[in-house]
Amino acid sequence: MKCSKVEFLKFDGDDLRGWVFKCEQFFEVDDTPSDAKVKLAAVHIEGRALQWHQVYMKSKLTREVPNWEEYVRALYDRFGTKLYDDPMAEFMNLKQVGTVQDYLDKFDELLNRVDLSEA
Structure with missing residues (x-):
């Protein structure tokens, strides 16, 4: 190897x-x-x-x-993520409260966790 x-x-x-x-x-x-x-x-x-x-x-x-x-x-x-975790709900409710960079980081994180094939 x-x-x-x-x-x-x-x-x-x-x-x-x-x-x-x-x-x-x-x-x-x-x-x-x-x-x-x-x-x-x-x-x-x-x-x-x-x-x-x-x-x-x-x-x-x-x-x-x-x-x-x-x-x-x-x-x-x-x-792994818990069963009650709902990244789509978090994604839909995402609002910018800090810096633009913080928002984009959270956006990317949630987008990675959402299964868009179900959306």
């Missing part, structure tokens, strides 16, 4: 969606084999996410490393 010179970001439990996106971009650029994805991601986890990872891996009855898709689902179960 080769390791690209592209930076692999750390994950501490915040911004899961962004981290998963960056991981998948890294895997594509690096041509990472499927069976190495979770192992590679695991060395870039810290803080409360590392605590969760250790418990999750110990709880695997077979002690086998899960595939990337299974691992990401488990990450979303623990660190």
Whole structure:
């Protein structure tokens, strides 16, 4: 397995969606084999996410490393947006109260979370 010179970001439990996106971009650029994805991601986890990872891996009855898709689902179960989260409602109610830059940042964040195929 080769390791690209592209930076692999750390994950501490915040911004899961962004981290998963960056991981998948890294895997594509690096041509990472499927069976190495979770192992590679695991060395870039810290803080409360590392605590969760250790418990999750110990709880695997077979002690086998899960595939990337299974691992990401488990990450979303623990660190993903909550069921009551409604980014479309937030998006529709978004108003500028601070700087234009703050508004644009929030706009982009919500736009990324909204599933426009349902809109």
